[in-house]
Amino acid sequence: MLHGTQLWKIKPGWRQQRLYRLESDGMTIWYQSRAKKARSKQIFSILHIESVREGHQSEGLRRNGRRFPESCCFSISFMGRRKNLDLAAGSEQEAHSWVQGLRKLMERAIAMSQREKLHIWIRDYLHQADRDGDEKMSFQEVKDMLRMINIDMNDIYAYTLFKKCDRSNTDRLEDHEIEEFCTQLMYRPELEEIFHQYSGEDRVLSAEELQEFLHHQGEEATLERAREIIHKYELNEKAKQHDLMMQEGFMMYLLSVEGDIFNEKHRKVYQDMTQPLSHYFISSSHNTYLTNHQLVGTSSTESYIRAFMDGCRCVELDCWEGTNGEPVIYHGRTFTSKILFKDVIATIKHYAFKYSPYPVILSIENHCGLEQQVTMAHHLRTILGDMLVTQPLGDQDPPHLPSPEALRGKILVKGKKLSERRLAEDEEGKARMVSGEHMVMFWYMWGTG
Structure with a gap:
């Protein structure tokens, strides 16, 4: 990576070979195309990388990278709205070296100090x-x-x-x-005021004074804990040797994870997850498939991956009639692009539980006729397999919804159950759309208020 590697950058209808190289700081990737005018500012930081995926695991590589062996391809996903970087190496070994190298650098970035x-x-x-x-x-x-x-x-x-x-x-x-x-x-006058309040005239914070500050913040801090903070965040070596903290070190502590008002223990699930599903707030996504504008934007399976990475547990699928008998997903009656329903379901299968083991709900807005509804049900059953909940867990008529714990690794389809009167009034044959044979319904949701 430090010597640089010629990699193919792949985009729809376009590919170009560029030299990619890791800078000596170990945190910056620099790249250069053959065009002189494009040589400046082409860098990105390891800190901005969300994940690295091997093979054709991005929508871009599945569509546009087929001429390159899957073992030579990888994708870099970034935080925020920046698009994926889809790359192909000249050999499997080169691709593997970059994937492993980037992942190790990401681990190193996580372990870095705040400074x-x-x-x-x-x-x-x-x-x-x-x-x-x-x-x-x-x-x-x-x-x-x-x-x-x-x-x-x-x-x-x-x-x-x-x-x-x-x-x-x-x-x-x-x-x-x-x-x-x-x-x-970065000068913060309010921070300086707090620091002076505890440090006094000498403008230096002792371990005892830092302990007092921590107590006033509601922390059960010992003197030893105060010394640990000083040795971890103080920038001046002489001050550190005497268990003293300067204002810059105090700021570094407040900017750190340990100084965050958010309870670090709550970054993992700590609540009781054995209550009925209806007892919980569920992080949901609207128009999940869209990457940007809801009238003319692009629909992408990547949006589902990002939603799951952000902790979303309920995603939306707006389903419409597609060509060749295949249902598509897009914002209906707009100019947004279309993606295949089966591709979305395949993406959900692979990424629904990478970041959380708890159940995923598919909120389907169905605009398809009977024939393509049958196709939808077929894809749900064949692609998701045992992940898909198609019948009650345990009791045939349970008094409560199952818990998130009981539904770990399961995918639920949210839909409506038609009344017997409505079914009787439907035209002959339409009742099949809600039969267990053709259309899978999220049976838990109805009747629960």
Whole structure:
């Protein structure tokens, strides 16, 4: 990775070979195309990677990467709305090396200190804002950086701060000047007030004073715990040796996971999961298939993967009549693109339980006729197999819904059960649409309020 590898970047109807290389910092991937005009700013940080998938596991590679062996392909998924990066290597060994290397770097990033992450985060945005790649920052580039990190700063104040840090008087910030600007940018007067409240006139926090602060925050902290925090987050080595904390170290602690108001123990399921399903709030997604605009946007199976990664347990499938007898999913009567129902079900099968073992509910908005409803039921049964709940668990007429614990690894289809009167009124043959043979219904939902 440090020497660089020629990889194919694959997009719909297009592919191009580029040199991809890991920078010496071990946290930045740099890439270069053959076009000179495209050589600048083509980097991304390991911190922005959500996951790395081997083979044709992305929609882009399934559609456009068939000319490359699956063992040579991999996809990089990013946090936020950035599209996947679909790549193909020249050999299976090269692809495997990049996949394993990226995963190890992601593990390393998770284990990094708050200061290291902050340093890389700042440098990443500086790279993006540095338009001409001269490693110096003009005022316009500084304004671009502020916009990237969502800081709405008055131009006069920003320019005053810029000139204050431009000690070389070149209208460009260099090296330590950029670092000073970022330090000034992060100045928090309310944090300084809190620090001075506990540190007193000497403006240095002792282990005893830090313990007092922790007690006032409702933490059962011992003096030993206060010393551990100092040794973990203090930046000044001399202060650390004397169990003292400066303001910068105090800020690093407050910015860390340990200083987060969120209870770290709650990042994992800690509630009782044996109550009836109707006793829980369920994280749900609307128009799950869309990647952007709901009138002209793109539908993608990738959207279901992202929903599951975000903890969603109920996803929506808007089903419409498709060509060749295959139902499709899209935002009906709009210009959004269409994806096959069976492709969505296959994606759900592979990713529904990668990030949570608890049940997934398919909320189907059905606009298909009887024939394609039969096709839908066939795909649900054949693709999902034993994952799909098609009959009661245990008792034939249970008094309550089963619990999330009892439904671990199971997929439920949410639908409506028609009344006997409605069934009798239907035309001959239409009753088959709700029969167990053809259409799988989420039998738990009706009658539960």
